[in-house]
Amino acid sequence: MNITRRGALGAALALPFTGTAGAQSQSQSQSxxxxxxxxxxxxxxxxxxxxxxxxxxxxERLTPMLGQPxxxxxxxxxxxxxxxxxxxxxxxxxHTLLMCTIGTASINQFLYSRMxxxxxxxxxxxxxxxVANGIMxxxxxxxxxxxxxxxxxxxxxxxxxxxxPGNGTSGHLCGEYLKVRAGIQxxxxxxxxxxxxxxxxxxxxxxxxxxxxxxYLPQARDGRMKILAVTSMxxxxxxxxxxxxxxxxxSGFEAVAxxxxxxxxxxxxxxxxxxxxxxxxxxRIPEVVERQRSIGAxxxxxxxxxFAAFIAAENTKWQEVVRLAGAxxx
Numbered sequence: 160m161n162i163t164r165r166g167a168l169g170a171a172l173a174l175p176f177t178g179t180a181g182a183q184s185q186s187q188s189q190s191x192x193x194x195x196x197x198x199x200x201x202x203x204x205x206x207x208x209x210x211x212x213x214x215x216x217x218x219e220r221l222t223p224m225l226g227q228p229x230x231x232x233x234x235x236x237x238x239x240x241x242x243x244x245x246x247x248x249x250x251x252x253x254h255t256l257l258m259c260t261i262g263t264a265s266i267n268q269f270l271y272s273r274m275x276x277x278x279x280x281x282x283x284x285x286x287x288x289x290v291a292n293g294i295m296x297x298x299x300x301x302x303x304x305x306x307x308x309x310x311x312x313x314x315x316x317x318x319x320x321x322x323x324p325g326n327g328t329s330g331h332l333c334g335e336y337l338k339v340r341a342g343i344q345x346x347x348x349x350x351x352x353x354x355x356x357x358x359x360x361x362x363x364x365x366x367x368x369x370x371x372x373x374x375y376l377p378q379a380r381d382g383r384m385k386i387l388a389v390t391s392m393x394x395x396x397x398x399x400x401x402x403x404x405x406x407x408x409x410s411g412f413e414a415v416a417x418x419x420x421x422x423x424x425x426x427x428x429x430x431x432x433x434x435x436x437x438x439x440x441x442x443r444i445p446e447v448v449e450r451q452r453s454i455g456a457x458x459x460x461x462x463x464x465x466f467a468a469f470i471a472a473e474n475t476k477w478q479e480v481v482r483l484a485g486a487x488x489x
Contacts, residue, residue: 192433194254197228200420202258203242204324205235205352209290209371212454213418214258217287220441231258235351238327238488239263240275243421247276251423253430257281259421260328265473267327269481271488279424283470284431285438286419286461288451291391292333294404295368295375295384297360305388305407312343320346321367322356326488332477333390333414334369335484340409360384371416372397373455390414397455417459417473419466435462 198221202214211233218229234242239262246257257263259281268278294305302308312319323330326349338345348365350356353374360368361383368375372389376397379386388404389395392413404412420438422431441447442460451458461469481487 191436192253192427192430194225194227196254197230198225198254198256199230199232200256200258201242201246202231202233203235203239203260203263204233205350205354206233207357207374208324208353209373209416209454209456210258210260210418211352212373213287213451213456216447216450217258217420217438217441220444220447221437224437224440233352235325237275238267238271238325238331238349240267240271240327243267243281244275246421246423247280249423251426251430253422253426253433255423256284256434257421259419261416261473261477262325262327262329262331264419264421264470266329266332266477266481268474269478270327270332270486273489278474281421282424282426282431283463283466284420284422285435285463286417286459286466286469287438287442288418288456289459290371290373290416290418290456291389291395292329292369292414292416293372293375293386293390293398293401294337294388295360295370295379295386297363297366298382298384299363300366300385302385302387305402305404308387309341309343309407312341312345316344317346319344319366320348321369322348322350322359322365323369324353324356324371325349325351328370329414329416330369330371332480332484332486334367335486336414336480337369337404337409337412339484340412371455376455395455396452396457417469418456419461431463 200214202211204210214231218231221229243263249255302311321334356368359365378384386401389401390404439460442458448458
């Protein structure tokens with residue numbers, strides 16, 4: 160099976176973005192909704208990772224637009240399920256949002272035998288960006304490139320372990336799918352966020368990390384770890400000299416993570432639309448575009464309908480990946 164995002168993007172982009180038009184229609188009849196107290200964006204992972212970085216960038220810009228402080232609340236645990244469940248069960252009054260990930264919005268429902276929330280308990284608000292995963296290794300691992308890494312893993316079955324931000328994350332499923340496609344054996348070590356993976360990789364407590372690229376770029380540039388490959392179909396703009404997994408002979412391999420905003424499913428449409436419009440405006444600010452690209456993220460704004468269609472296409476893909484990998488968690 161080829162893991163490809165083109166179908167998902169095509170389905171989503173076929174829908175017209177309705178955020179701005181909806182807001183204009185609303186503004187002609189009434190004032191846009193505004194929060195009456197601070198707004199909380201729940202990040203279901205530790206600080207320091209791509210989820211957290213994206214949420215803080217949005218919170219910084221939303222604060223003056225909404226006229227209330229927008230704060231980031233890190234609630235890690237259970238592959239993001241704990242934080243996502245908090246939002247799914249929150250009052251849908253517009254004061255609690257979720258910085259969702261490919262795991263919380265798509266993968267986890269197929270991976271976990273029991274889920275604390277249902278996919279339909281959360282409403283799509285906006286997609287923010289796309290982020291490639293990377294295959295990172297400890298600086299002392301005796302490999303110079305991804306081809307040598309695959310040869311080393313095959314010559315040492317079961318010797319390597321790989322860390323990810325947690326069960327159900329794109330890094331986890333990407334690692335499991337890599338094992339299937341490459342015919343290698345590695346032991347998964349789940350953390351409670353990227354913030355725990357990086358120091359252990361540098362210290363040699365784990366051999367490999369499979370995770371979203373942004374947080375690893377500074378350490379790789381300083382020589383404290385090596386980025387051997389990226390999991391996008393084409394080389395990632397932030398690392399033009401790093402090859403793709405596909406270039407090593409694993410054809411059609413793609414596992415790009417994404418980050419967006421969801422809300423409690425019962426949130427009134429005018430409130431949901433207010434956030435969708437604000438995030439779309441933020442995504443067009445040149446400084447925001449540059450800041451996202453500076454951390455290795457590719458801005459890719461989608462409104463509520465487009466984002467919902469995107470998630471549906473991702474569900475089809477990742478359900479099959481979970482089946483092929485044989486992954487299952489209680």
